[in-house]
Amino acid sequence: xxxxxxxxxxxxxxxxxxxxxxxxxxxxxxxxxxxxxxxxxxxxxxxxxxxxxxxxxxxxxxxxxxxxxxxxxxxxxxxxxxxxxxxxxxxxxxxxxxxxxxxxxxxxxxxxxxxxxxxxxxxxxxxxxxxxxxxxxxxxxxxxxxxxxxxxxxxxxxxxxxxxxxxxxxxxxxxxxxxxxxxxxxxxxxxxxxxxxxxxxxxxxxxxxxxxxxxxxxxxxxxxxxxxxxxxxxxxxxxxxxxxxxxxxxxxxxxxxxxxxxxxxxxxxxxxxxxxxxxxxxxxxxxxxxxxxxxxxxxxxxxxxxxxxxxxxxxxxxxxxxxxxxxxxxxxxxxxxxxxxx
Amino acid sequence: xxxxxxxxxxxxxxxxxxxxxxxxxxxxxxxxxxxxxxxxxxxxxxxxxxxxxxxxxxxxxxxxxxxxxxxxxxxxxxxxxxxxxxxxxxxxxxxxxxxxxxxxxxxxxxxxxxxxxxxxxxxxxxxxxxxxxxxxxxxxxxxxxxxxxxxxxxxxxxxxxxxxxxxxxxxxxxxxxxxxxxxxxxxxxxxxxxxxxxxxxxxxxxxxxxxxxxxxxxxxxxxxxxxxxxxxxxxxxxxxxxxxxxxxxxxxxxxxxxxxxxxxxxxxxxxxxxxxxxxxxxxxxxxxxx
Numbered sequence: 001x002x003x004x005x006x007x008x009x010x011x012x013x014x015x016x017x018x019x020x021x022x023x024x025x026x027x028x029x030x031x032x033x034x035x036x037x038x039x040x041x042x043x044x045x046x047x048x049x050x051x052x053x054x055x056x057x058x059x060x061x062x063x064x065x066x067x068x069x070x071x072x073x074x075x076x077x078x079x080x081x082x083x084x085x086x087x088x089x090x091x092x093x094x095x096x097x098x099x100x101x102x103x104x105x106x107x108x109x110x111x112x113x114x115x116x117x118x119x120x121x122x123x124x125x126x127x128x129x130x131x132x133x134x135x136x137x138x139x140x141x142x143x144x145x146x147x148x149x150x151x152x153x154x155x156x157x158x159x160x161x162x163x164x165x166x167x168x169x170x171x172x173x174x175x176x177x178x179x180x181x182x183x184x185x186x187x188x189x190x191x192x193x194x195x196x197x198x199x200x201x202x203x204x205x206x207x208x209x210x211x212x213x214x215x216x217x218x219x220x221x222x223x224x225x226x227x228x229x230x231x232x233x234x235x236x237x238x239x240x241x242x243x244x245x246x247x248x249x250x251x252x253x254x255x256x257x258x259x260x261x262x263x264x265x266x267x268x269x270x271x272x273x274x275x276x277x278x279x280x281x282x283x284x285x286x287x288x289x290x291x292x293x294x295x296x297x298x299x300x301x302x303x304x305x306x307x308x309x310x311x312x313x314x315x316x317x318x319x320x321x322x323x324x325x326x327x328x329x330x331x332x333x334x335x336x337x338x339x340x341x342x
Numbered sequence: 343x344x345x346x347x348x349x350x351x352x353x354x355x356x357x358x359x360x361x362x363x364x365x366x367x368x369x370x371x372x373x374x375x376x377x378x379x380x381x382x383x384x385x386x387x388x389x390x391x392x393x394x395x396x397x398x399x400x401x402x403x404x405x406x407x408x409x410x411x412x413x414x415x416x417x418x419x420x421x422x423x424x425x426x427x428x429x430x431x432x433x434x435x436x437x438x439x440x441x442x443x444x445x446x447x448x449x450x451x452x453x454x455x456x457x458x459x460x461x462x463x464x465x466x467x468x469x470x471x472x473x474x475x476x477x478x479x480x481x482x483x484x485x486x487x488x489x490x491x492x493x494x495x496x497x498x499x500x501x502x503x504x505x506x507x508x509x510x511x512x513x514x515x516x517x518x519x520x521x522x523x524x525x526x527x528x529x530x531x532x533x534x535x536x537x538x539x540x541x542x543x544x545x546x547x548x549x550x551x552x553x554x555x556x557x558x559x560x561x562x563x564x565x566x567x568x569x570x571x572x573x574x575x576x577x578x579x580x581x582x583x584x585x586x587x588x589x590x591x592x593x594x595x596x597x598x599x600x601x602x603x604x605x606x607x608x609x610x611x612x613x614x615x616x617x618x619x620x621x622x623x624x625x626x627x628x629x630x631x632x
Contacts, residue, residue, distance in 0.1 A: 066439065072438055072439045072442070074442075119622060122622075122625065123621075123625045125438055126375065126381055126438070126573075126577060126581065127577060127621060127625045127626075127627075129381070129438075129442070129573075130573060130574060130577040130617075130621060131618065131621055131622070133570055133573070133574075134574070134614050134617050134618045134621070135618065137570065137610065137614045138611060138614040138615060138618065141610055141611035141614065142611065145605075145611065257570070258566075261446065264439075264442075264443060265443070265446075268443050298453075298454045298457045298458060298462075298562070299454065299458075301450050301451075301453055301454040301457075302450070302451055302454035302455065302458070304447070304450055305447040305448065305449070305450030305451035305452075305453075305454060306447070306451060307447070308443055308444070308446065308447030308450065309429065309432075309444050309447040309448060309451075312432075312436070312440050312443050312444045312447070313432050313444070316436070316440065
């Protein structure tokens, strides 16, 4: 009885990896060292760096819905845009205090998730995709039309954001903005990590794998998914609010499906359902697209299309999934795209 | 009162013409989605390719609009057949999300290629002299070209109906849509039927792309701009239902034209709201075979 039999060994490995998910490992340290290091190594690119941090946060929120919940939404841009507009509206009409603006962005976007979630999650597959697209398009048309609230095609601008915590002024070099976004991203990451490893996160992953079985086990699958969808929406709202505060402008282009499309591309490059996939994928995608678009946008589009096709085909688990895919490590199960459909 | 009525009649007429073009473009897509459960975001790209091939035929070979249609159909079907035999083989058997991403990638390639080959400007194909002008009568002004469009699209729709409902091939296709496994058991080569239908569907999209340039002008982002509209037609009509797509396309064409007249600033808001309501009431679409 002293040694585990060969059959129980995988079970023990599973338990170990379950606990490992809660510990801080080398990857955690590495990512944040890179993020802080970037500030000192390439100080002239802090504007791009800030955008990348915000998009990582947005992609992370998409990973919660798509990667963990299996909700194939193309409407994540709706939360991003609504969060941004809410924060800009707050700064224009109430106060320029940034953190309260983030909270407002999160609340409004979360509320949108809570209201649309029950409607969207009644459906699956193509209908779900279409409904998320239709909701995003409606909000876009509304933002263009309701000029008194949203500024129409010009967007909302001309508000002043007060110093963070009354101490750190926003400057034109994006120094404060960079650390402000990094801090928000760190908080969001910790929240996301706690949630996906909590019992709630585990049931959500179970629903992704087999919704019928989870329902038979007595899980209220719809409520869990709505909860996840709301959280993911609130996080996307924070990303939108950050954009509005840092750039001083929020426009109707935030409410198009291309915003969601770009984040999805970042996610497939990095890897679904593994949090750090969002970091790696979004960082690579936005840095490359910024550089390449400066050279020739259409050649970049061609390269991007080919890259997308090839990565779905040959790298369904993304860059962070490559080691597992190549059998370098064993243990943790991936959540690739190669699950055969019904 | 007479003015009011004639305005609405003219609007409805334009809406029907628009809906007919939508139907041509989306008819292939509904079969792709219905038979193979393949979420194909690149379908609109084939309409764009058809349009550009016709434009090349008009510009470089001196063809007229009507003569360029067969060229566009054959060219698009060749390209579609090659892509179906190669790239699309990868998309069968992966999740819907994977299909979305892969066909989205293909769309981006199409957009980039069309821009490199034809430039970023807006193009509309020249309408033959005898199709320009308007019919006038009873205070109603109707464009001759739109009449022509409705007649041609109507003939094509009747042709599709005949093939699907009255021929042996149509019977196999319907069997494959309704129950692919059972159809395979009955000795129908579902994969082959799908390849054929996919290719023909892309040819139909090309016709829509060529004829519709007055309403949907050619530009490299065509494939993305009208993508959502065609997907909406298919989802509202019910996957795999050609009849459903036909009615949905007319409905959306008319509603969108009316909506833009009632609320000019609102753009497509009315249409999206109604589509949302339809999808919520009937997630399977209006004419789904349950």
